[in-house]
Amino acid sequence: ISIQTPWMQQQLVPDLVVIDEPLTGLITDGAHKFFKDRLSILITTSTFSALTQTWVPGLFSYADGATTKHYRYHFQAIFLSILEAAREKDVLDFSDAQRKGYEEAFVWIFILLEDPRNEEELAQVAGSLLSGCEHHYRKSVHKVSRAQGILSKDSQTAFKRLAMDLCTVKTEAEFTATVEEIQNKFPQLFPWLNWWLEPEHARMIFDSQRTMSAETLASLPRTTNAEESMHNTLYHIAGQDHDVLPGLEQLVYAASWFELRHRNALSELTYLCFLYTPSN
Structure with missing residues (x-):
């Protein structure tokens, strides 16, 4: 209604x-x-x-x-x-x-x-x-980094830096390199990362993956x-x-x-x- x-x-x-x-x-x-x-x-x-x-x-x-x-x-x-x-x-x-x-x-x-x-x-x-809500991605990064038993306190900062780099890198090569670094350093986060890497999600959040004009x-x-x-x-x-x-x-x-x-x-x-x- x-x-x-x-x-x-x-x-x-x-x-x-x-x-x-x-x-x-x-x-x-x-x-x-x-x-x-x-x-x-x-x-x-x-x-x-x-x-x-x-x-x-x-x-x-x-x-x-x-x-x-x-x-x-x-x-x-x-x-x-x-x-x-x-x-x-x-x-x-x-x-x-x-x-x-x-x-x-x-x-x-x-x-x-x-x-x-x-x-x-x-x-x-x-x-x-469509433009996704970057605020919600940032909240998700913060939440998963602090989830008990997933990341050590020493690795949280490095993960958050790499995760936020995905939003700002400009080329496909830089994006792929950042993804691979996250996958290699934090394999326990594969399910979380793969969801955000789905094309219909990535194009709404990450600059290098967008189909919307600048x-x-x-x-x-x-x-x-x-x-x-x-x-x-x-x-x-x-x-x-x-x-x-x-x-x-x-x-x-x-x-x-x-x-x-x-x-x-x-x-x-x-x-x-x-x-x-x-x-x-």
């Missing part, structure tokens, strides 16, 4: 003007405390409002699970709201379900639009537009912390542990709260422009 007011949709489809500022893109994450049933999540996609200088919601979705299919429905709703845009730029929490759901929705919407590319070609395009990547935020902050704001405005229907009602209320804040900021800006307009 997705909820989007007309104002929320407008935030996802800004005026198509040429800008020199970095783009903020869209950020998507799942909140697990909004609904009482802990198997249910609130999926929120947010965009940055230049007017209020805050992140605002573009779409809320109630999901009774966190599978690829659940995220596909959410992203389908997003794409239907922003057909005017040539492509979308999202930062997702690093889960296979979110990534695959995004790609399936991307393929679905462009087939609906009778795009001449086949499903495989569209999936490749979708993958090239210009597009530079325009995007590198973490989903803004979305996590959005969840805290929603908890403050609308509470937590809701049954489904009361929760949906609270989401409508939250949307109106963000819209009112936006309108108040717009009114203040209009008033200031009126005050400082030179008279003839």
Whole structure:
């Protein structure tokens, strides 16, 4: 079940003007405390409002699970709201379900639009537009380095240095050499390393493996912390542990709260422009 007011949709489809500022893109994450049933999540996609200088919601979705299919429905709703845009730029929490759901929705919407590319070609395009959350990779490196019985204290620093080098090396040769060094020095971490080396994961995190253009990547935020902050704001405005229907009602209320804040900021800006307009 997705909820989007007309104002929320407008935030996802800004005026198509040429800008020199970095783009903020869209950020998507799942909140697990909004609904009482802990198997249910609130999926929120947010965009940055230049007017209020805050992140605002573009779409809320109630999901009774966190599978690829659940995220596909959410992203389908997003794409239907922003057909005017040539492509979308999202930062997702690093889960296979979110990534695959995004790609399936991307393929679905462009087939609906009778795009001449086949499903495989569209999936490749979708993958090239995805940017993973470097913050979550760093957290994973820190967590695995401190896991009891895996690395000695003396080797933790060396491992973390090599693991973070994977993010910054620029050439395939440097990347391969760093991978081999980690494999040789820390063979006990093969399963962890191999997961991050899967092409669909590596291209979202490691500079030398990316398919996204450098210009597009530079325009995007590198973490989903803004979305996590959005969840805290929603908890403050609308509470937590809701049954489904009361929760949906609270989401409508939250949307109106963000819209009112936006309108108040717009009114203040209009008033200031009126005050400082030179008279003839």
